[in-house]
Every structure is written in C-alpha cells, then in structure tokens.
Amino acid sequence: MPLLHYPAGVRVRVPAKVNLHLGVGGVRPDGYHELNTVFQAVDLVDEVIAYPARHLEISISGPHADEVPADSRNLAWRAASLLAERAQVAPHVRLEIAKAIPVAGGMAGGSADAAATLVACAELWQTSSSRPELAQLAAELGSDVAFCLLGGTALGTGRGEILAPVLSTGTFWWVLALADYGLSTPAVYAEFDRLNQSSSKGIPQDAAGSPDALFDALRAGDTRGLAQTLNNDLQPAAVSLAPALRRTLAAGGELGALAGIVSGSGPTCAFLTSSQRSATRLAAALTAEDVCRSTRVASGPASGARIVR
C-alpha cells in the first residue's frame, strides 16, 4: 500500500521564474505564440504538500489565495489528474498549496504549483515516473510547467516548453516588485497582437532569438553584462494594460537598479542589482516610494521542483 509510506505527506518546493529574454513571434495554428525565451528560476518559492486522501482536493494559503480556484480550473488539479490517468492510479490526494509566488503576476505561479504537484504525487503514489516522463506531462499542461520542473537557467522555444539548459555561473540578485492586482496572460498576449497589428511592421513569424551577449554574461556570471541584455517583447503590452507599471519601472531605475523589466506577462517587475546588499536597499526604497504592493529580494538561478524532507 504505497499511501502508507507518507502519512505525513510529501512536501515539494518549487521556484518562480523571470524571463531574461522573451522574444514573441507570430500566432501558431494551435493559438499559441512562437517563443524564444531564456528563463531563470529564482528562489521565491511555493510549497505543495501531497497527503493521502480518499479523493482529489486542494486547499490554498498565502496572499490572494482566495483568488485561486481550488477545483479543476487549477493547473495543479489538472496535473494530479493527468499523472493519475497516465500512471493508471486513482487520483486520490489532498494538495495543500502555500503560495508565495504572486498570483497572476507573470512569474509562473500556477505552472510552478502544477510542476510541484507532478513531483509530489509521483512520490506519494509511487508511480516510478522518470524525470523525462514528468517533463513530458509538464509540457502538456502548460508553457511554463516544464521549466518550473527543471529550474536553473534554460532556453525555451516552441511555446516555451521545449527546453535546453543554459550555462550560468554565480548568483544574480533581484528585487521583485509585486503589484496589488493581476494581469491575465491571454489578455497580455492579445494586447501584444493588437499593438503589433496596428504598427506598420506587423508580427514577425519567428520570435527574436536571445543575443549572444546574454549567453556570454550568464556564462561569465557578469551582472552588468546581463543588465544590458534584458528584454521582454510583452512589456509594451503589459504596460499598455497597466500604465502604472511605467512609474514602477522608472522608480527602480532612479533608485539604483542596474536594469528593470516586466516579468513575463506582468505585472510583477524584476529589477537586477549588483549584490544582495544593493537588492535589500533597493527593496526598502521601492517600498517607501509606494510604487508597488510589496517587494521581495530573490536570487537566481534556483533549483527546480524538488522534494524537501
């Protein structure tokens, strides 16, 4: 009886992500946009604990937890169901999700919980799934789930789910400025389409590749070099839907960030700093300026979804 192995549950920690480069191309036949992106996992983490249960249930805690559905609309629920179906076991688990990653914040919070759920349920149910098998399920669930499973730094192509690890040395220090509202990812992509259709150039079919300078900076652990290459094609769309982000980004620059960028589809802003000390100082200054709900200091790259004992 595998369930008896874990009466106290299986606890999994999973990181948020920032996109160091997010090149967005045209819409594919399946409705997704072609991406060329470089992800970095940061140590702002959610925890998912999977307990033995008689059916599938989810509870969520943390800021804005009440805005997260605790049913089949939750990607973690779908992750548990998909794994159970493929492993031919009953989808019986109680998932407790402790959220620190902002909800609808552009940091892959929902995808992170799905990745953690795959790892936790595979262990709880003793499915003997290999990491590549879990990665395959992750890719089916969503564009960012596979990266949350992998962690570290990686190049993502396709709709973001085809991953290749990227060599990165050292530690990069970020200040994350969290907003008191969320942005819907589909709405930001729709705004991206609208902005590009109304511009004379139209949407390029291929997403712009990451510049070599970005890979050089990561390989060398060169924070200043990395600051010069950060790019997010979704930023104009996020700012168009949430113009207050302009003030947040400007404040970060004025207060000493090496660079600032909207994280993914936003509205979280990610500011790169030269050290942990600079990050702590910037976080306090941004909070005092009242340009965001709250700030978090985080470092990257961080590990992907993993069991904590």
Ligand code: C5P
């Ligand atoms: O795959 P995921 O569920 O994270 O994507 C959320 C939404 O973001 C999609 O339904 C789609 O509207 C948009 N998206 C996109 N192209 C991508 C990734 C996401 O258009 N490559």
